[in-house]
Amino acid sequence: EVDVPESHPRYHSLLTRHRIEAGVETGITSQQGLIAQGRGEAFDYLLGEETIPSADRAARTAAAALLRADKPVLSVNGNVAALVPEETVALANAVDADIEVNLFNRTEKRIERIADHLGAHGAEEVKGLTADARIPGIDHERAKVDSDGIYSADVVVVPLEDGDRAEALGEMDKTEIVIDLNPLSRSPQVASIPIIDNVVRAIPNITEHAHDLKSRSEPGLHSIIEEFDADTALREAERTIRESDN
Ligand code: ATP
Ligand code: MG
Secondary structure (H helix, E strand, C coil), X not given: CCCCCXXXXXXXXXXXXXXXXXXXXXXXXXXXXXXXXXXXHHHHHHCCCCCCHHHHHHHHHHHHHHHHCCCEEEEECHHHHHHCHHHHHHHHHHHCCEEEECCCCCCHHHHHHHHHHHHHCCCCCCECCCCXXXXXXXXXXXXXXXXXXXXXXXXXXXXXXXXXXXXXXXXXXXXXXXXXXXXXXXXXXXXXXXXXCCHHHHHHHHHHHHHHHCCCCHHHHXXXXXXXXXXXXXXXHHHHHHCCCC
C-alpha cells in the first residue's frame, strides 16, 4: 500500500491507479490492463469522477435485470479483480449470481491467481477454468467460456469488455450489462444496459440498488427494465463529457 494523503485532490484516482499497479505486480492484471486504466481515467476526469444521473439509472436497471434473471453471471477480468474483488463478491451474493473469470489475454495461471484472489475476498466458487464452451463468432482463445457459466447465462455483467466479445455476447441473445467509462467504445454501444461509470463506483451502486429492489414484484422489475433506453444513456454520458468544464 502506498501513502497518498487524503487531502490530495486526486486521492481516489491515485489509490485506484496503485491498486492496478499492485495487480500487475502480483500477476492478476495484465500489462494491457495498465493501458486500459489510463484510457478509463481520462474519461472519468471528464465525467467529474462521479456517477452521473443516467449512469445511476442504468445501474438501477442492471440491478432489476439481475434480480429478475434465471442465471446471472458476473464476468471478472484482471482490472476488475484488482479494483473491486470484495464488491464483486457482494454483488454476486446480493443477486445470487455466479462469478466467472474471463480474460482477453487468457492464461491458466492468471485465471487461477484471480480465482484465488476472489476466494480470499469471500467468493465461494469461481468459474472460468473449465472453458468447455465457445462464444460463436470470435477466434478460439478469446471465445473460451464455461458451458455452465457465461455460455448459458441469461444476464451477464461484463465490465471493461473488449468490443468484439461484447458484440458476440450480445448476439447470443443475452441481456448484456456493460460497465465502461467511454460511451464511444463499441462495448457499451452494443450493450442492452450500458453503465458509463467507473467500475469502482458502479459495482457497489448496482448492489445498493439490488438491496432496494429486492422486494419488488416481477412486473415492477419488468417495468424498470422497459423504461430504460440505452441510446439515451449513452447520449447523456457523451453530452456530459463534451460539456465538461474540468
Ligand atoms: P474500443 O472499444 O474503442 O475499440 P478498446 O475497448 O479496445 O477500445 P481498451 O483499452 O481495450 O480499448 O478498453 C479499455 C476500456 O475500459 C476503455 O473503454 C476504458 O474507458 C474502460 N475502463 C478502464 N478502466 C475502467 C474503470 N475503472 N471503470 C470503467 N471502465 C474502465
Ligand atoms: Mg472497448
